Amino acid sequence: MRAGAGIAAGLVLLAALSLAIGATNLWSGPLDSGMVLAVSRIPRTLAAMLAGAGLALAGVVVQQSVQNRLVEPGLTGTPEAAMLGLLAVTLLAPGAPLLAKMGVAALTALLGTAGFFALSRHVPRRDPMLLPLVGLIYAGILGSIALGAAWATDLVQYLWSWQSGEFSGVLRGRYELLWLVAGMALLLYLLADRITLLGLGEDYARSLGLNYRQTLLMGLGIVALTTAVIVVSVGAMPFVGLVVPNLVSRWRGDNLRRNLPLVAAAGAGFVLAADVLGRLLRWPYEIPAAMVFAVFGAGLFLWLLNRPRVRHEG
Template sequence: MQKNTIQKITGSENSQTQCYNHNKIWTKPFILAIIAVIILGVISLFTGVYDIRGQEDGINMFFITRVPRTAALMLTGAAMSMSGLVMQLITQNRLVEPTTTGTIEWAGLGLILVYLLFPAPTLVLRMTGAILFSFIGTMIYFLFLRRVKLRSSLIVPIIGIMLGAVISAISTFVGLAFQMKQNIETWFVGSFASVLIGKYEYLWLIVIVTFLIFIYADRLTLAGLGEDVATSLGVNYSKIVLFGTGLISFAVGIVAAVIGNLPFLGLIVPNIVSMYRGDDLRSNLPWVCVLGMGTITVCDIISRTIIMPFEVPVSLILGTVGSVVFIVILSKQRRLR
C-alpha cells in the first residue's frame, strides 16, 4: 500500500516536471531552431543574381536590397504564422488561417478600392485599406459561423474558402472594369523581389502585434476553449475575440500591402507546433514565430535559386507546400474519425 502511494506521488511529480519542461521556452531545441533561422538569414543575405562582392557598389546594394529583404522575410513569416495560430484558437479549428477564412482576399479588395479612390496611393493608405477590410471581412466570417449549426472541422474552412472566392471574384471584376489588372496581378503574386529600403519599414509594426498577443496569450487561450468556458472563467469572450481579430487584421493588412498574397503559411507552422506542443498560446508563440521565419526564408531561397537568374514568386512555393500539408491534415483527421 505504502509502495503504491509512493509510486503515485513520484508519477505525479514526474508528470508535473514534464509539463513544466514542455511549457518552457528557452530549451535546447528552441535555441537550435533560432540558430538555424540565423543561418538561413545569412544564406538569404548572400543569395541573389547580383554579385555584391565583385561590384563597386556591392556594399550599397547589400544594404539597399538584401538586408531589407531578409528582414521582411523574418517579419512576414512571424506575422502570418502568428495570425494562423490565433485564428485556429478562436475558431477551435486546425484548418483555419487567413487564406482559408477569406481574410487575405478581403485585404486585397481593400487595396483595390484604395487604388480606385486614390490613383497613386501611399503605402500608409494601402495599409489602412487592407487592415480595415481585413477586419471587416474576418468579422463577417465569424458572423457566418455563428449562423451555421453544423460546425464540423471541414465546414468551417470551406465557408471561409467560399467567401474568399466570392470576394476575390469581386476584386477581379472591379480591377478589370477600372483597368487595374496590373495592380491585381501584383497583389496575387506575393513576392519579395520589390522589397527595398524605404518600402518595408512598416513591417516592424508586427513586433508590437507580437508583443500584445504574448501579453494577452492566456485570455486568447481561454477564448479558444469556447464562449461558455471562457465566460465562466471570468473572460469577456466577445471583447477578447474582437481584440484578437483586430490584431490579426492589422498584421495581415500590413503584409498584404507590402508583400502581397502569401497562402497557407498560417496553416503549416501552427499545426506542426501544436502537433508536438499542444495548444498553449504563450509557450507556442515563440516557436510559431521562429518556425514561420525559417519556413518562408527557405521558400524564398528556393524561389531565388530554382531557375536562376530568374525568380519564382515565393507564393508559388508556399502554395505548393501548403496545399500538400493541407491535404495531409485532412487525411489525418479522416483516419482519426
C-alpha cells in the same frame, strides 16, 4: 528550450544564406556589396521573416477564435477584403499616403474577417471540414468582387501584385511597414493566455472571466492589420497560417504563452526558406515565395494530416 535554440540557429543560417545569394555576387560582383546588402538583401531577408512570422501568428489567432485547426487567414476572406479596401483607395484617392491606404485596407480586412466570424457561428461544428469550405467560398466571393472591380477599372495588375506574395521587389524604404507585424506579435504575446482561452470555446472563456467579445475583437483586429500589412507590402501568401500553427501545435501543444515565439520563429523560417529556394531553383530568375511555399507547404500538410500525432509529454 533546446527546440528554441535549434530554431534560432536554423533561422540565423537561413538568414545568412538569404543575404549571400542573389543575381549579384557579393564577393566578386561589380556592385558595392555593402550597398547591395543595405538596399536589397537585408530588407528582403527581414521582410520574408516578418511576413512569415505575421502569417503564422495570424493563423493561430484565427484557429483559436473559431476553434478549428483547418482555418487560416486565407480562408476567412481577410486578404481579399484588404484588397477590396486597397482597390477602393486606389480608385477614390490615388494620391493618399501609403499609411492611409494601409489603414483602409486594415479596416476592410477587419470587416471581412468579422463577416467570416459571424458566418462561422451558423456553421455546424460536427464536421471540421465544413468551416474551411465555407471560408473558401466566402473568400472566393470577396475575391471575385475584387477581380470584377479591378477588371472594370483596369487595375487587374495591381490585384495580381497583391495576390502572389513574393519578395523580389523589396527594397529599403518599401518594406518598413512590415515592422508593424513585430509590434502586433508583441501585443499578441501579451494576450497569449486570452487567446488560449478563446480556444476553449465561448462558454469556458466567459466562465473563466474573459471578456469574450473584447478579446475576440482584439484578436481579429490583430489578424486583420497583420494580413493587410503583408498584402500591401509583399502580397498574400496562402497556407503559411495553416501549416505552421498546425506543425507547432502537433509538436508542442496549444499553450500559447509557451508556443507563440515558436510559431513566429517557425513562420519566419519557413517563408524565408521558401524565398531562398525560389531564388535558387531557377537562378538567376526567381519563383515567388508564395508559390514555393504553396507547393511544399501543401505537401507537408497532407503528409501531416495522414500521420498519427506524436504526443509531447512533459
